Amino acid sequence: IRDPNNQVQVVKNLRICVNKVVLSCQPQEGAVTNVMTTGDYELNFSATTPWFEAYRENFLQSMPAADHEFLNHYLACLLVVSSTEAVPVEQFLKLSQEQHRIQHSGEYTNPKWFIPNTLKYYVLLHDTSEGDEQRADAVYEDMKQRYGPQGCYLLKMNSRTFSAEKDEQIPDPWSQYLHKNILRNQVSTVTLSKCTGRSLSSDVNCSARDPDVLVVGAGSHGACLTLNDHDHIRQFVQEFTFRGLLPHLEKNIRQLNDQLVSRKGLSRSLFTATKKWFGGGKVPEKNISEPKSTCGLLYPPEAPELQIRKMADLCFLVQHYELAYSCYHTAKKDFLSDQAMLYAAGALEMAAVSAFLQGGAPRPYPAHYMDTAIQTYKDVCKNMVLAERCALLSAEILKSQGKYSDAATLLIKMTSEDSDLRSALLLEQAAHCFINMRNPMVRKFAFHMILAGHRFSKAGQRRHALRCYCQAMQVYKDRGWSLAEDHINFTIGRQSFTLRQPDNAVIAFRQILINDSRQTATQQGAFLREYLYVYKSVIGASDISLPQLPLPCINSSATRVYFGHERRLAEGEKQAATHVSLDQEYDQDSSAMWCHLEEQLVASVNRGIVPANFQPTQYCLNNQTDNLRHPLAVVEEPIIVEVTFKNPLKVSLALSNLSLLWKFSSDGTSSSKETKTEDLTEETITNEETTAVGVGNVGHQTLDLMVVRGRQNLKILGPRLNLTKEDKMLIRHGPDRRLDPIITPPMPLMEVFFLQFPTALLCGEIRKAYVEFCNVSGVALCGLRVASTHPDFFTFGSQATTPLTPISPNSAENCSAYKTLATALQPGSVASEVLVSADDFSQPSGVIEIPIDGNTLQSGESTQLPLWLRGPDEEGVHEINFLFYYESTEKGLKISHRVLRHTVFICASRSLSVQASACRSSVPPHHCLDDKGSGGTLVFVDVENINTSEGGVREFHIVQVSSSSQHWRLHKYINPDKDKGLSGIMGHLCFISSWFISISKYSLLSTSDAVEKYTFADLNLGNERIISSSTPCGDFFFRSSSRTSSIGKSQGSLPTEDRGSDITNIVKKCNELDLNIIIIWKAYVVEDNKQLILEGQLHVALQTIGKEASSLTPKEEAQEMVLLKFKSELPPPVVLPCAELSQLIKTNLHYPETYTHPFVQDSLCLVPVTLTLSNCSLAQVDVIIDLKHKSSSPESLEVHSSFAWVGQTQYKLQLKPQEVLGLSLQACFLRAGVYNLNTPQVFAKPSEQSAMCETSQQTASPALIIINNTCDACWPADRTT
């Protein structure tokens, strides 16, 4: 049985829905979203907020009817009786009575009725599928008679049977009304929904919508209705509206209008009059008698003011907005003047709405009406529900007018503490207002979204809260507002977790941890705990694949990859080659140096050519090495990966059970790694090392972290490219193949150990050490070579001259590094000579082949070799790098060779300084033992002890002086202080001793010899002779001389070219002297109360006669020489410096040292003197000899006068290259005495030279002759000084 008051039920249903609807209308995934780009913000938010509209709808519908307004009072009542009813007419009667009772008895406060005599419309519902049509018609006729044709209707419809076809044809007619809020224009929905909320009268402008029918078609939403039925319903509604409702309303309006008009004059004057008269007393009385709770007057229902309001409402319902507005306006005035605030607010509100709805309005929308109304509702009446309704209406109106900011402030104002849900919804709407503004206020949007989210979460609407936060996140993300971002992320994480979206939660929490957090430690700790909790639950849910861990951060570019075993550094007294280790910092210069050394090695292997595809071997890859190639790793050798972890938090993390995951692809482009675990509880950066084991066991290791397990991918971003223009403009990264090694077949692996390797040496000290090569792999190796930055530092000895030294180091403990021969010769004896070819010692380009037996080292084999070291010539700490090279005996492997690095630091301290100079000797030929030589040269050697360390070195002994030259050799050793002997050479601090060592030119060996041969002449000062030409000594000599001579050559070539003339060439040639002097010394060192004997050798290269050469700092001296030469270059070639040209001719006077002559018998003493002229140059020289040349110096004059040359006094000669010519002269003495015979003036010039540039040749030391008288000596009188 249909209840005529079923509206009540509907309202109730809807009210129940209020709570549900919001929940049911969740934001649809992938629903209409609006992508909006504001400035740099890209926001993605849902344009529609169906939940809000539903809320609004339900809110308005559920508004209880109020006394002060009539809009949701019922206008009419449909009385529906089914035709199947036994006595339909009676039923109608009954219903009618009941309605009357409801309206007038006062039992029911709800619903409220608009007008006392409510329009009753009688509907007979007839089901066409069953029931009797005639009977229905009959009843209808009866009804017509009883209630008049306008007041009743027969509605025929199908309610039971389902007809299949109509399901297809008709879309659910209710659907559009059920979801109308989505489809409709918002503003119209407001008004319409107001109407629908209000009983039957509402369907003024929409045809088939009627809450009543809801009951009819209940459940299936009219699924049973046929097309005909729809028409029927439509007809019925039309009928009802036009026949019943509208006329009824018209009638009422007219009635009310009449009442008002008739009453107007009277009531106005009456009211005003009464007010005038009683105004003083009446108003305050009202205020007192009716306290604030009632908010002003309460009118009786029949009050004229209410009649106006009623009429306004009616007009509003029939869409007569203009009239409605004016009515509301007058009503408002009346209410206001009566201080009936509630009524006034209602009237204000409706006036504003009708003014808005008027459309094409003659008057602007009175926004302040709304504001006042809201204010009144809120403050005066304390009626929040009404205030909210008003605010919602107002906001919608403002929005439709584009006044978003006003709408937003209005909405924000409406938020309050009492209702979280309402506040949340309103805030969200406000946020949407902000974003919809002409200049979208993104940040305000975000902020209010967060506020809304907060309120939502307080109201228990988690899903909505999450959505709000997510939308706000779009604004805050990656913009440096880390604190806010963290907060949002944290909330998102929490909300997602409670909503069972742990994945999202993990992502959100991750974000917090990854970001450079500015939070405090406790806060971070809380975040971390929360994260771990969530993470654990995620892990628990699925343990198939390990998720990524956000912490600790891996500094991926700092990852270092090391190929090979961890080295043993020392084994007993063996000292392993340093090679490469992870402890070493990468250094650009040193790696370039190593690369250069390797290049040298490879070049020496490939006959001097570096192959095009040469790539330096890299053992340790880091972010600075060249990582473009795939590195090569050898099978069964470990790969060590060093990963740098960073903990960005202020909370410490404990890492344990770390392991490295790896993947091996069968095409051989990857490798396997396993891990060593280490426990760390450090707060800051911690390095974790992982070692690797061979290929084969493809296992699955995991990374454990604190309580949770997880992993982190190790992905290395290559370096940023910066070569091309495109690279510079974009951010591009090159490939980085550090972690993708290629595994190659087994290769030999060598280890090198050093024994007795010193760390400190004196300059020039010779020390013997041993080196052990050990092949630790299963493959034989060969081609062992070494290159070094200091090739003159060490030698393995040359094969030709290597003496049989003991291989084992033990027996050689006290032995000298030198090979010695015991000699019984007296010191200062004639030097012994050895002729050696330079080829035996020379090594090309600093690469030394290591002489091992058979040139191969089988697997597991090791061999020991002696190694001689010589302290560098310069003091200080020297870094000496060795690069050992070896290759597999098998050819054609991917890795052609392998290298091993070794670095030593040698501290060199000063020992001796040797200064040597050579000068032409004018020694008479008979002093020279070797007559073949054209002449000797005197070499002065000064040795100075410059060792400054007090404690260490006691004394130095010069053991031997050796020479090495192609043309010269040391001949004899002359010490001026004979008695000092050996002991005199003992150098205490700064003791300088000198020798004169005569050398003679070795004319037998001319330069015509194709092979460079060197003569080693040893001049031993002790009783053993050291064979300087043999291994350690000779090796080092050649090493160091090759270095110095190359310097000399490069510098010497410059001036000769510049001159163009060959004079200087000639001149220089004759001054040239390539003599190398080797000083071998012994030093007595006290160390730990033990006396040690150290040995060493120093080299001095004499290149020019008259120039001093030193063992110290040869480079500096070389530079000085350059400067001198450039100076001599400045004068024009014609005026050649005398000093140089004076060396062209060497003169010697040969005469008896003492000559006894009986002056008594013969007053004239004639002494035959031979003047030997030797041309030192390789050119023809014209010589003029003038015996009578007067020197300007008075001193010589004095000597002159005492004797005279007799015979021819002037000669003109031409000397062929290197010709030696003797000239017989005669000197005539008058008295006995000592005479200086060296008076002849010799002028010489190269004969090709046209210009006269004769230069007087040097006058050597005075050649003294003693003339004795036979009987009595009168020599003291004539002695000259």
Next chain:
Amino acid sequence: MAVCIAVIAKENYPLYIRSVPTQNELKFHYTVHTSLDVVEEKISAVGKSIGDQRELYLGLLYPTEDYKVYGYVTNSKVKFVIVVDSSNTSLRDNEIRSMFRKLHNSFTDVMCNPFHNPGDSIQSKAFDGIVSGMMVQTG
């Protein structure tokens, strides 16, 4: 006087934020961030009228229940925001203006530091001192 002072870069990320009640830092961050909307609105409104010589001081951006937010924009579009307690009524517009000027001078000094990388957050101690001076002054 001020409870929060913020310097915001041209690209709207914070260069410097300091607030006095540290426990409620988040709130101030939100407040300052939200105020940027108003700042931008004001800038665009001013920009339309007379281009070059605009007032750097933007005045009161918006009041909240407890605070007043003032804004200031340098010519290089760096924004200064000062949040002041609403209860502090003694503060006049002129004083706020002078605070901003002081802040601007100090900021210029920071920018003149050749070791400061523009765009980095401000670490300068001198600037910090000026800011804390402005915050403490009220007591």
